[in-house]
Amino acid sequence: MIDVKDLHFTYPTGLEALKGINLTVNDGEFLAVMGQNGAGKTTLVKHFNGLLKPTKGEVLVDGVSTRDVSVAKLARNVGFVFQNPDHQLFSETVEDEIAFALKNFGFEEAVIEKQVDWALNLLDLTQYRKTSPFMLSGGERKRVALASILAWDPQVIILDEPTIGQDYQQKEKLRQFILQLNAQKKTVIVVTHDVEFVAECNPRVILMSQGKILAEGIAKEILTNQKLVAQASIVPPQITQIFLELADLGLPTDVIDVPEATEILLERLRERS
Amino acid sequence: MSVFEGFKFRKVSSVVHNLDPRVKFFYVCVLFVMAILFSKLLALVVLFFIPLPFVFMARVKRQWLRSLRGAAFLAVFIFATNFIFGYFYPASFQEITGSVDTLMEYLVLLERAAAMTLRFVVLIASFSVFFLTTSPDHLGLALQQSHIPYEFCFAFTTAVRFVPVLADEAQTIMDAQKARGLELERGNFIKRVRNYIPILIPLIVNAIRRSLELAEAMESRAWGASKNRTNLYTLKLKRADYILVLVSVLMIIIAVYVWLYVSIPSLTTLLSL
Amino acid sequence: MAVIETRDLTYTYPGATKPSIKDVSITINKGDFVILTGPSGCGKTTLCRCFNGLIPHFYNGTLEGEIVVAGLNVADHQIHQLARHVGLVFQNPENQLFALSVEKDVAFGLENFAMPRDEMRKRVDWALQMAGISELSERPPHELSGGQQQRVAIASVLAMQPDIMVLDEPTSFLDPVGAEKIFEVINELNKKLGITIILVEHRLDLAAKYANHVIVMDEGKVVLSGTPREIFTSEEARLIGVGIPKATRLYQQLKQNGIDLKTVPVTTEETANLLREALKHD
Numbered sequence: 001m002i003d004v005k006d007l008h009f010t011y012p013t014g015l016e017a018l019k020g021i022n023l024t025v026n027d028g029e030f031l032a033v034m035g036q037n038g039a040g041k042t043t044l045v046k047h048f049n050g051l052l053k054p055t056k057g058e059v060l061v062d063g064v065s066t067r068d069v070s071v072a073k074l075a076r077n078v079g080f081v082f083q084n085p086d087h088q089l090f091s092e093t094v095e096d097e098i099a100f101a102l103k104n105f106g107f108e109e110a111v112i113e114k115q116v117d118w119a120l121n122l123l124d125l126t127q128y129r130k131t132s133p134f135m136l137s138g139g140e141r142k143r144v145a146l147a148s149i150l151a152w153d154p155q156v157i158i159l160d161e162p163t164i165g166q167d168y169q170q171k172e173k174l175r176q177f178i179l180q181l182n183a184q185k186k187t188v189i190v191v192t193h194d195v196e197f198v199a200e201c202n203p204r205v206i207l208m209s210q211g212k213i214l215a216e217g218i219a220k221e222i223l224t225n226q227k228l229v230a231q232a233s234i235v236p237p238q239i240t241q242i243f244l245e246l247a248d249l250g251l252p253t254d255v256i257d258v259p260e261a262t263e264i265l266l267e268r269l270r271e272r273s
Numbered sequence: 274m275s276v277f278e279g280f281k282f283r284k285v286s287s288v289v290h291n292l293d294p295r296v297k298f299f300y301v302c303v304l305f306v307m308a309i310l311f312s313k314l315l316a317l318v319v320l321f322f323i324p325l326p327f328v329f330m331a332r333v334k335r336q337w338l339r340s341l342r343g344a345a346f347l348a349v350f351i352f353a354t355n356f357i358f359g360y361f362y363p364a365s366f367q368e369i370t371g372s373v374d375t376l377m378e379y380l381v382l383l384e385r386a387a388a389m390t391l392r393f394v395v396l397i398a399s400f401s402v403f404f405l406t407t408s409p410d411h412l413g414l415a416l417q418q419s420h421i422p423y424e425f426c427f428a429f430t431t432a433v434r435f436v437p438v439l440a441d442e443a444q445t446i447m448d449a450q451k452a453r454g455l456e457l458e459r460g461n462f463i464k465r466v467r468n469y470i471p472i473l474i475p476l477i478v479n480a481i482r483r484s485l486e487l488a489e490a491m492e493s494r495a496w497g498a499s500k501n502r503t504n505l506y507t508l509k510l511k512r513a514d515y516i517l518v519l520v521s522v523l524m525i526i527i528a529v530y531v532w533l534y535v536s537i538p539s540l541t542t543l544l545s546l
Numbered sequence: 547m548a549v550i551e552t553r554d555l556t557y558t559y560p561g562a563t564k565p566s567i568k569d570v571s572i573t574i575n576k577g578d579f580v581i582l583t584g585p586s587g588c589g590k591t592t593l594c595r596c597f598n599g600l601i602p603h604f605y606n607g608t609l610e611g612e613i614v615v616a617g618l619n620v621a622d623h624q625i626h627q628l629a630r631h632v633g634l635v636f637q638n639p640e641n642q643l644f645a646l647s648v649e650k651d652v653a654f655g656l657e658n659f660a661m662p663r664d665e666m667r668k669r670v671d672w673a674l675q676m677a678g679i680s681e682l683s684e685r686p687p688h689e690l691s692g693g694q695q696q697r698v699a700i701a702s703v704l705a706m707q708p709d710i711m712v713l714d715e716p717t718s719f720l721d722p723v724g725a726e727k728i729f730e731v732i733n734e735l736n737k738k739l740g741i742t743i744i745l746v747e748h749r750l751d752l753a754a755k756y757a758n759h760v761i762v763m764d765e766g767k768v769v770l771s772g773t774p775r776e777i778f779t780s781e782e783a784r785l786i787g788v789g790i791p792k793a794t795r796l797y798q799q800l801k802q803n804g805i806d807l808k809t810v811p812v813t814t815e816e817t818a819n820l821l822r823e824a825l826k827h828d
Binding site: 037138167171237238245249265 | 718805
């Protein structure tokens, strides 16, 4: 469980990135952190594995303050998948890349082997076991980076803008993968500005703007609130936009996906006839 | 490191900042030559005070002092080596006969070591003022107008442009690897060096990728279309520049005259009178 | 009038075992706003690089077939010659800006053309204005946001006054608000200045409303080409995995359930209007 208490953070350059965040993330939750670029989303989640320490306030991971623990120790339970896989790939083979963190954490040889096999299988990378990660395509490198984080089976997984540069099918696969992780009782935190992606998952959302939490709730409530959305400078999902335009016809405004939209419209149209 | 602050350009509107970099460079070279010419402490003290009016005019006093502080470590080293060398090989000193015995002779030795140290400090101080008051842009332009091939000027300004980008990237890579359990602070010397491999490899690979992308962009914007490129900006010499050139020429003339005809007393000799 | 024409264009990167694009034959007319889309690895980026000569001149490799851009045969002309007619804006904003100030970057191409200083100054100011970034002219690129940087990149290409502008996923790194701003600028260039636009994009829901022509590629081949409406309702597009805008999906779902909205909507406004009609007229 992650507990954030009155978190303030100012960068050494003087930029005040977080201005008093209060938040609780429970085990097994699926949370989307949303907001414009520069709202403080990545700054916030970097506190969860200790990469950043609070300037004021506290962040408690499983009851322990992040100030008192090293990043390496926190990383054992909190896996962080960075936006750009090229910021972490360095090994000669995919196998070595996945084993890297396991070696750092001091796992035994036998365990490392087992976990590497498991991670390769999980992300469909077994045929690339002995390939150099630099030889792979962009999408494949992203999977290697993800596999290398999942390899040590952390309880919490943070994904920073995982949908950037991904095509539709890749996003679909990712969405299903995240839901699978969540079904296995993992806590998944996704930092994203991709509203359509969030609309399809309908997780708990915290909406950030200028270093503060504007609102939190289910995606359905947050993304359809015109005032909030305007304040946070984000664009609501296309379906929501359509229904907001038709609000004067008495249609519900908290619709975010196509199936629900279809249902409501069919009902309305059948009512009339 | 704060010593680098003493050489990083600061954007301020001052007479010194607006001087043509080629003229400023000529002036610094004159100071350089003068510092090499004279080995008497008194002369070097005079030379030390010459850049001061520029420092105040340019309002870069604090940063300039940082460069001096950074030089302090090396300065001590230079002082010590000169003193020790002089002690064991006094033949280079005309005032010392045989070995260093009397107080007088010690003072001569001290003065010589101090002079050599001050020479080093004068050089650092002058170059510091130059870099503090000259933007990399202007510097690149000066190189171009001094008929250095455009490829080199471009390489210079592009490198400067990417320094902050690379610094940020290095930080991101360190964060990404720390989040996989890499501990940079732990271990003996050899282990620590090895720990930097997961940082260096992504940095280098990304730098190469970046160069490729830059090359593509350059080609796409007609790099190499004409033998003689034109330039949006141009450096024009103004009155202040001509004045500085005049001052520099006068300085070198006076310096050469003094060096040839005036025998500068050593401080020790003056004190003993 | 055709401004780009390719015939059986096939290209293999040096050292690759199979071609990245195969038998591509397309025609793009002057003033078109084309969206080029398809799953990752389908060859869109490769095709873009053929438009301005990076392929074959920068990448070498084997180029077969024919490609004529703005009347010039690409294989026979240097990249800098083609640069007078075709501009290319890349995905990563940071790696296309090399100068220490915005206006110097915008002037870069013009300096390469050895344009006289006064003319250059006018062009630079004009390009900055068209891209909506006049107030950023003296700022260093490192201080700008991703969206601002991309607008500088667009201004730099625009300053060279090309007839055609190719943009390879220019909004990948931007948030939706930043992306919309970029599309608006590109649209202005297309509608006001008549510049032919080829935009490689995944986010069709945001970009579709500006386009009059969509080309879908898959595994190196062009599989679909037509108007946005045609493409978005095609079953093949859905199977390939093209990100059909939700508005169009809604239309399809309703149609499957017996409700025909008559026209295929591509944008929010269109859908809302059609639904309003449908709900009133019953």
